[in-house]
Amino acid sequence: DAKTTQPPSMDCAEGRAANLPCNHSTISGNEYVYWYRQIHSQGPQYIIHGLKNNETNEMASLIITEDRKSSTLILPHATLRDTAVYYCIVRGGSSNTGKLIFGQGTTLQVKP
Amino acid sequence: GAVVSQHPSWVICKSGTSVKIECRSLDFQATTMFWYRQFPKQSLMLMATSNEGSKATYEQGVEKDKFLINHASLTLSTLTVTSAHPEDSSFYICSARKRDRYQPQHFGDGTRLSIL
Numbered sequence: 001d002a003k004t005t006q007p008p009s010m011d012c013a014e015g016r017a018a019n020l021p022c023n024h025s026t027i028s029g030n031e032y033v034y035w036y037r038q039i040h041s042q043g044p045q046y047i048i049h050g051l052k053n054n055e056t057n058e059m060a061s062l063i064i065t066e067d068r069k070s071s072t073l074i075l076p077h078a079t080l081r082d083t084a085v086y087y088c089i090v091r092g093g094s095s096n097t098g099k100l101i102f103g104q105g106t107t108l109q110v111k112p
Numbered sequence: 113g114a115v116v117s118q119h120p121s122w123v124i125c126k127s128g129t130s131v132k133i134e135c136r137s138l139d140f141q142a143t144t145m146f147w148y149r150q151f152p153k154q155s156l157m158l159m160a161t162s163n164e165g166s167k168a169t170y171e172q173g174v175e176k177d178k179f180l181i182n183h184a185s186l187t188l189s190t191l192t193v194t195s196a197h198p199e200d201s202s203f204y205i206c207s208a209r210k211r212d213r214y215q216p217q218h219f220g221d222g223t224r225l226s227i228l
Contacts, residue, residue, distance in 0.1 A: 032214055043118070043205045043219035044156065087155075098213035099146060102156040 004088045006106045012082075014112050018075040022088030025069040031091060033064060034100065035073045037084040044087065044102075047073065078110045115139050116208050118220030126228055127198060133191045133223045135206030142208035145189040146217060147181060150203040162189050196227045 005023040012018040024033065032051050036044040048055055048062045050071075055062040061074040075082055087105040091098065115138040125131055135145060144163050148156040160176075162168040162183035170176045178200075180192040189208075193200055203224050207217040 034216060036219075038156075041203075041222070041224075043116075043207075043221045046114075046216045046218055049216055098144060098209055098217070099158055099161050100207075100217060101158065102148075104155050 004090055004103055006086070006088055006103065008104065009107045009109070011109050011111055012075075012078045014080060014110055015077055018078040018082065018108060018110070020073040020075075020086050020088075020106050020108065021070065022072070023070045024088070024090045027068050027090050033062065033071050034089045034091065035060070035062065036087045036089065036100075037082075038087070038105075039081075039084045047086075078108075080110050080112065082108065083110045084108060114216075114218040116142075116206065116218045116220040118206055118223055120223060121221060122224040122226075124226045124228065125196065128195055131193045131196055131225060133193075133204055133206070133225075135189045135191070135208065135220055137187050137208040137218075140208075140210055141186040142189075143186065143211045144209045144213070145183055146207045146209075147179070147189075147191050148205045148207070150205060150222075156205060159191075193225065196225070198227045201225055201227045 032049050034049040035047040038044045048060050050062045064071045085105040085107050089100050117136045119134045147159045149159050150156045158171050159174045160168045160170045160181050162181050164183050164186050168181035183189040203222050205222040207219040209217045
């Protein structure tokens, strides 16, 4: 599975959009990009995933560049409850069991 | 939908005892379940992958005789920490996924294990 690179930490003002970047320059054609977040002392929460098209759901939007080497998770109106560690994970491939390998993620601090 | 329940949420026990943790998918059939461990201020580390009805596949460095995994049905997997010692104290988290491997995994809320 392709390795991802994320900034270790980011701040965002409450009510503003939070844009979390992720680089995955070695991604292959059949690998998906998944985003999860983990609020302190809880299990990770699935946010969104995509292959090459931009995706949106009730939680967030996922913007994937045309060359698929990077993506951005957008939380349109961040709240204090969005403070968490956000993980960008790439997985897929014909021989993959579907396991997720977590990196260090980005700690997002939403401030009032 | 896609709810995963993990039980117990926390457990404290004496060194040398065995502890069983249950992971249930409540509203879908989970052909594959995963077990992770997380130490304080660290990321999640995958321990093993279990497919219903077959033996679990353990990640390198994880002792399969220490961490027994059973996935006997499409909705239940168990992790037993045998002869637990203080160094086994950690946050254990399970996840479950439907048959399609591109479907997202859904996680339980974790079990905090403390060995005295």
